[in-house]
Amino acid sequence: MIHPTAQIDPSARIGANVTIGAYTIVGADVSIGDGTVVGPHVVIEGPTRIGQDNRISQFASIGGPPQDKKFSGERTELEIGDRNLIREFVTINRGTGEGGSLTRIGNDNWLLAYVHIAHDCIVGDHVVFSNYSALAGHAEIGDWTILSGYSGVHQFCKVGVHAFIGMGCLVGSDVPPFVMMANEARGRPRGINSEGLKRRGFDAARIGAIKRAYRTLFMAGLPLAEAREQLEVQAQDSEDVREMLAFLDRSERSLAR
Template sequence: MATDIHPTAVVDPSARLGEGVSVGAFTWIGPGVEIGDGTTIGPHCSVHGPTRIGRGNRIVGHAAIGGDPQDKKYRGETVSLEIGDRNLVREFVTFNRGTGDGGGVTRIGSDNWFLAYTHVAHDCVVGNHCVFSNNASLAGHVHVGDHVILSGFAGVHQFCRIGAHAFIGMGAFVNGDVPPFLMVAQDKYARPRGINAEGLKRRGFDPARIAAIRRAYRALYLGDAKLEEARAELAEIAASGSEDVRAMLDFIEHGERPLLR
């Protein structure tokens, strides 16, 4: 299956395009770019290298992929962007490459949706099956787990982590770590508002699993217990056989930012 490059597109000779790649009108593909089989890049896009894009991605148009990190400490060192497979990238999305001081790589997984005007900054790590609604943005060095939903206009502070299956509400400004399974809503700064029960049900979590997660949430957020006391209660729940609560506890114990409470 041959590549399909519009006559007005500019593709650097060093770029490597797989079978069935399509490049739209007035799109620019720079040196050091690798694009996997079956990926479609629409009109008026730019892809800067070093960037590796996997198979079956759909980049709709006017997206800026692999641009220099927006960090004053960046001095032109070689840094990269890695994107997995089957992602949907809508209009005016921006993904930046990493920084030398931050590990050098921005990584985006597979099967994600990035809707219009979303932004993933330098050195971020995004998992799989996530949804970034319009204008959702990550500052640098953010880690996002699998199956996370960021609603429209949500913003995440540098170095924060969003655990798997979390739901971030519209306009929420997240300035601390969000454990797995939580639902967060805006109140000046984002505050926990319960667990993401509906999302967990849709992904096949049975009532017993959800009940254990809910019990852990109550221990963390619905009492006067200090964090160390709440962690002890989570450890008891995890010891009774809940791997989900064990994941929450492990998440809490390995963060650079304060826990969102």
């Protein structure tokens, strides 16, 4: 199941039932889990750990060194979980020594054509990166987030769970969970991701609580400290509002408001 033209470094660890296509290069210190399919003309550099049942399409570049002038060749890694789809011309870089030394991709994500994941990024599970979307270094993306085509996230920004980044939207601040960002709103919030939440089984009560929290945080005109006090009261009856509060506590950049 490994094409004879593929070049596999002797130190690479290849799991059971792995398929590797023609002219693909698998470098030193690479591990590929059981059932993963790697297409032709793919380059995978190490140290990189790839889990099980992933699908990597032709011309992807996985585990390359970070595009960071401070990188001086120190050992850094890339970890990719299970059941991810990585399409054509996707690029994913390893971490940097100063940034934690690790880029990590979770499980069940879709990275469509020409997506770029920079060094030291942390991506959760069930994230969709549409064509040409990109993360700068040190970005964090929560579970179930969708990044539309041509969208981008600035370095060190965090995007919370179940958020939706609209087409062409450039994110320069932290985006709380459940929030929609729109390019036509000049990178500002435009409501909550109601349709996405419904598709994932959120009932009317949960969505209503999230809407109240959104109005408190973004529409009431309150200083952030006062809005947070009101969210603490609302969080007593809503795990989702507690998720928003936890995100605010973790936020290190300005909040998209």
